[in-house]
Structure formats: structure tokens, C-alpha cells
Amino acid sequence: MHNSLFKPMNKxxxxxxxxxxxxxxxxxxxxxxxxxxxxxxxxxxPIFEFNKQIIDATHHLAVAYKxxxxxxxxxxxxxxxxxxxxxxxxxxxxxxxxxxxxxxRGDIGNTSTMYAKAFxxxxxxxxxxxxxxxxxxxxxxxxxxxxxxxxLLALTSNKGGLDxxxxxxxxxxxxxxxxxxxxxxxxxxxxMFVVGATKAEYFEEIRQIxxxxxxxxxxxxxxxxxxxxxxxxxxxxDCGLLINSSRGIIYAGSxxxxxKTAQQEALKLQQEMEQILNENN
Amino acid sequence: MHNSLFKPMNKxxxxxxxxxxxxxxxxxxxxxxxxxxxxxxxxxxPIFEFNKQIIDATHHLAVAYKxxxxxxxxxxxxxxxxxxxxxxxxxxxxxxxxxxxxxxRGDIGNTSTMYAKAFxxxxxxxxxxxxxxxxxxxxxxxxxxxxxxxxLLALTSNKGGLDxxxxxxxxxxxxxxxxxxxxxxxxxxxxMFVVGATKAEYFEEIRQIxxxxxxxxxxxxxxxxxxxxxxxxxxxxDCGLLINSSRGIIYAGSxxxxxKTAQQEALKLQQEMEQILNENN
Numbered sequence: 211m212h213n214s215l216f217k218p219m220n221k222x223x224x225x226x227x228x229x230x231x232x233x234x235x236x237x238x239x240x241x242x243x244x245x246x247x248x249x250x251x252x253x254x255x256p257i258f259e260f261n262k263q264i265i266d267a268t269h270h271l272a273v274a275y276k277x278x279x280x281x282x283x284x285x286x287x288x289x290x291x292x293x294x295x296x297x298x299x300x301x302x303x304x305x306x307x308x309x310x311x312x313x314x315r316g317d318i319g320n321t322s323t324m325y326a327k328a329f330x331x332x333x334x335x336x337x338x339x340x341x342x343x344x345x346x347x348x349x350x351x352x353x354x355x356x357x358x359x360x361x362l363l364a365l366t367s368n369k370g371g372l373d374x375x376x377x378x379x380x381x382x383x384x385x386x387x388x389x390x391x392x393x394x395x396x397x398x399x400x401x402m403f404v405v406g407a408t409k410a411e412y413f414e415e416i417r418q419i420x421x422x423x424x425x426x427x428x429x430x431x432x433x434x435x436x437x438x439x440x441x442x443x444x445x446x447x448d449c450g451l452l453i454n455s456s457r458g459i460i461y462a463g464s465x466x467x468x469x470k471t472a473q474q475e476a477l478k479l480q481q482e483m484e485q486i487l488n489e490n491n
Numbered sequence: 492m493h494n495s496l497f498k499p500m501n502k503x504x505x506x507x508x509x510x511x512x513x514x515x516x517x518x519x520x521x522x523x524x525x526x527x528x529x530x531x532x533x534x535x536x537p538i539f540e541f542n543k544q545i546i547d548a549t550h551h552l553a554v555a556y557k558x559x560x561x562x563x564x565x566x567x568x569x570x571x572x573x574x575x576x577x578x579x580x581x582x583x584x585x586x587x588x589x590x591x592x593x594x595x596r597g598d599i600g601n602t603s604t605m606y607a608k609a610f611x612x613x614x615x616x617x618x619x620x621x622x623x624x625x626x627x628x629x630x631x632x633x634x635x636x637x638x639x640x641x642x643l644l645a646l647t648s649n650k651g652g653l654d655x656x657x658x659x660x661x662x663x664x665x666x667x668x669x670x671x672x673x674x675x676x677x678x679x680x681x682x683m684f685v686v687g688a689t690k691a692e693y694f695e696e697i698r699q700i701x702x703x704x705x706x707x708x709x710x711x712x713x714x715x716x717x718x719x720x721x722x723x724x725x726x727x728x729d730c731g732l733l734i735n736s737s738r739g740i741i742y743a744g745s746x747x748x749x750x751k752t753a754q755q756e757a758l759k760l761q762q763e764m765e766q767i768l769n770e771n772n
Contacts, residue, residue: 283613284613290571314597316622317593318649324559324565325564332565342654344622345656346651368626369600371625373672374672387655388655
């Protein structure tokens with residue numbers, strides 16, 4: 211699978227997909243064996259079977275899928291196999307969909323290159339999430355893959371998110387320093403940023419620093435963020451937002467019709483997004 | 492392999508091992524197929540074969556092994572299998588050695604729990620490195636494993652390390668805020684901290700904040716750090732240091748005697764450490 215050119219996906223293709231589907235929904239594939247419908251457990255690969263049905267039922271409503279690697283690593287080699295089967299299934303059947311490895315990696319130069327190879331070449335994801343703590347040379351090896359997207363954590367939506375991201379330097383908060391610095395790096399046009407939705411009021415200031423980049427926004431739904439608020443401050447001329455929902459969609463149902471139930475929840479969000487896109491052209 | 496109690500390893504056992512071996516050496520198992528001796532490439536699992544020989548030749552000189560997960564993930568499922576075989580080999584043959592999964596993980600609450608399960612339960616490592624950017628609730632799920640050690644990035648030795656870690660808040664640099672805050676978290680006695688050796692002059696201030704915790708110090712050797720300088724400011728009453736060397740040891744030789752050559756390099760560091768320990772009781 212070492213074929214980074216197999217499925218190039220750039221910003222223009224993502225925007226075209228948003229316009230066609232009238233959606234900027236990303237579905238988080240955070241699959242926990244204790245939460246999936248019990249009738250799947252007897253299958254040979256319950257995680258892949260679950261993902262396959264969710265993807266088949268929602269691919270026309272979502273522009274991106276985002277498996278969080280933690281949920282796969284927790285099951286060891288078997289989990290890694292489920293992740294590989296899932297990304298291969300998406301790439302083979304729905305190549306127009308943008309894929310995100312939510313891995314939050316980041317290490318010293320040559321080691322980050324190994325992570326980039328893992329997700330961009332071996333698994334052939336379009337993008338990977340990266341943590342900024344180690345600075346420029348921990349992120350640049352990801353950006354060196356010019357046909358791929360690097361999604362940098364900026365402001366996260368969890369309880370402790372502001373512990374360090376919110377520290378004030380003599381100029382501004384750390385997360386703003388991350389944004390301002392990151393856009394000076396080589397190939398920074400291939401960056402997106404993670405910005406948590408529970409802090410919609412911050413989007414206005416963030417858009418002053420990064421007016422043109424896409425923002426990946428977790429935290430709508432289960433984590434309490436509001437779609438209308440995020441869009442009010444976060445939308446740009448290209449849409450510029452990917453709104454992620456995981457549990458609210460994939461665990462909406464727990465019986466044999468779970469994929470249909472997930473589809474209905476995805477449809478609700480897509481329709482809300484369509485209305486917002488129409489109101490904002 | 493879900494057996495977190497199989498091999499408990501606490502701080503006292505690590506200290507006892509340091510006293511016995513007169514060493515505080517950690518060997519980084521960052522195995523790159525393009526750098527290992529060519530005669531190994533034909534083996535069924537060259538990475539594991541390489542590690543096995545390095546471990547057999549150095550286990551009496553080192554108190555810890557630290558595979559960096561990036562190097563294994565880059566080879567997909569096969570790489571993950573090599574990692575599993577390596578940790579199982581250490582646990583079965585040298586259970587006294589402290590094991591570190593250098594994974595630099597960190598995510599929102601329940602997701603960090605999945606990572607903790609991956610490394611502490613599924614793979615049965617004694618410790619894992621964690622990135623602090625997402626704050627308290629991204630680290631606490633690791634600390635909840637009370638018989639395991641969580642090693643938090645504080646100050647890293649790479650070129651971009653100070654990009655964000657070195658930002659000055661109205662009180663102090665971000666990395667010091669990380670240290671000060673982390674030691675207030677529940678089970679913080681199970682923390683260690685990563686502190687890069689290229690910045691030996693910082694150890695004095697760091698020891699004022701965390702006098703008792705172990706520091707994992709990469710960057711000695713290939714990255715330019717000096718062992719004497721680090722020890723001058725970093726040692727505490729328990730030793731309190733784990734000094735990592737990766738490339739300088741494991742790639743010292745490139746022929747069929749590579750393990751013996753690695754042993755000689757490890758021995759040099761161990762002897763230097765023994766002298767330092769004797770001088771400092």
C-alpha cells in the first residue's frame with residue numbers, strides 16, 4: 211500500500227465535495243467494542259463490520275471520515291488490521307471522501323517522518339492530526355508530503371484544553387502563537403487546524419489569524435458545542451469548516467438497524483448544514 | 492496479553508536496578524530498516540531479530556529500553572507485530588528492565604484511556620510518553636493506572652523545542668508551567684518528565700520545580716548533549732535520571748558483530764555513569 215499518489219485529495223476537491231453534498235460533516239469512527247450493537251460481536255472483525263455499515267449508510271451525507279487511532283490501537287494488531295481494512299474500504303469505494311487519521315502524533319524530525327509514512331503512505335490517509343508541542347521541526351516532516359494535509363491541534367474542546375493552550379504570553383494565548391507560527395512554516399497552505407466547538411466565541415479571533423485555512427471542529431453534539439454559533443464566526447468563503455460528530459451519529463442506534471439510525475442523525479446535521487450554506491452562499 | 496499486573500515496576504524497583512547495575516542508561520530501540528545490518532534483512536522479522544540481539548548484548552548495562560512507536564507504525568501491521576514481539580521478549584527474559592513506549596500520545600479523556608490500555612494492558616509496557624498540549628484530562632487517564640508510569644514531555648531537545656515550550660507567560664516559560672501544573676494532578680508521584688539534554692543549563696531550574704521525579708533525558712550523544720553537564724544539575728538523591736541513547740549505540744556497528752559493537756558503546760556509557768554515581772554516592 212505504499213502509494214501516496216494513489217488518491218490525491220487537495221483543498222479544491224474537498225470544497226467541490228462540500229458544494230455537491232451540501233454538507234461539511236465529518237463522521238468520527240471511534241469504535242468501542244463495548245458500545246457497538248451486540249449482534250456484531252460474533253463477526254470475524256466486528257469493528258470493520260460496524261464501520262462498513264456506517265460508511266455505506268452515510269457516505270452521501272458526509273465529506274470526511276475520521277477514525278481516532280486510539281480506539282484501534284487499544285485492540286493491538288487486530289485493531290490495527292481493522293483500521294487498515296476501514297481506510298482501504300473507503301479509498302476503494304468512496305475515493306471522493308476526505309480521510310483523517312486522528313492520531314495526534316508529533317515527535318522529533320526524522321521520527322515524525324516515520325509517523326507521516328505510517329499514515330500517508332502505508333495507510334494512505336489524506337490527512338493526519340498532529341500535536342504542536344514539539345514545535346516546527348516536529349510538524350514540517352508531515353508538511354513535506356505536499357499532496358497530503360496536516361491538521362494541527364490549536365484549541366481543543368476538552369475540560370483541560372486551556373491548561374496550557376490558554377496560557378497568556380506577553381502577546382497572546384499559546385494557541386494563538388501556535389496558529390501564527392504555524393502559518394509561517396513551509397507548505398503551510400496544506401495545514402488545517404483543530405479548534406474545539408465548545409469555545410465558539412473564540413472563532414472570531416481565530417479567523418483573524420487564519421482566515422483561509424480549514425478548521426476541523428470536534429465537540430459539536432455530545433460535547434456541547436452549537437453548530438449555528440460555530441458557523442456564525444467560523445465560516446469563510448470556501449466554507450472552511452469540517453464539523454465532526456462521532457458518538458452522536460455512530461451510537462445513535464444499538465439494534466440491527468443501527469446504520470439506518472446513524473444515517474438519520476447524519477441527515478439531520480447535513481440538512482442543518484445545507485440551510486447554513488444556502489444562507490451564506 | 493491483557494494483564495497489567497503481570498509485571499509491576501515501580502520507582503523503588505527502578506532505583507534498585509540502577510544501584511545494582513551502576514547504570515542509568517536507557518537504550519532507544521528506534522529501528523529503521525534502512526540502517527540495520529544488511530545480513531538481517533532476509534530474516535522473517537528483521538526488526539525483532541535486530542532488537543533481540545541488541546537486548547541480549549546490553550541488558551546488563553541498561554536499566555531501560557525505549558522503542559519509539561513511530562518506527563514500528565511506519566511498517567504497518569508487520570511493524571506493530573515486531574513491537575509486540577520485542578516487548579514480550581523483554582518481559583519474558585529480562586523482567587527487571589524498565590520499558591518505555593515512546594509514543595507521545597495524548598487525547599481527550601476517554602480516548603486517552605484507550606491509548607493507556609493499548610500500551611499498559613495490551614502491550615504491557617511499564618510506561619508511556621505523553622504530550623501535555625491537551626491538558627489535565629488528557630494525561631490523567633494514563634495516571635489512573637497506578638502501577639504504571641506516565642512520562643510527560645516537558646522540554647524537548649529538538650531544534651523547534653522552544654517554539655512553544657519556551658514561550659514566556661507572565662510568570663514563566665510554558666514548559667515550567669507544564670511541570671508545575673502536572674505535579675498537582677492525581678497520582679502525580681507516578682510521573683516522569685522528558686527533558687532534553689541539549690539544554691543542560693535548564694536542569695537547575697527544573698530541579699527546583701521537580702526535585703524528586705525521574706527525568707528521561709534524550710539527546711545525549713548524537714543530538715549533542717553532554718552527560719557530565721546533565722548529571723551536574725540533574726541528579727537527585729535517587730539518581731533521578733534515565734539517559735537515553737539510541738543511534739549512538741544501536742547503529743555503532745553495521746556488520747555481523749553489530750550487537751557486540753553496540754555492547755561496547757553501551758559499556759562506555761555505563762562506565763561513565765558508574766563513575767558519576769560513585770562520585771555522588
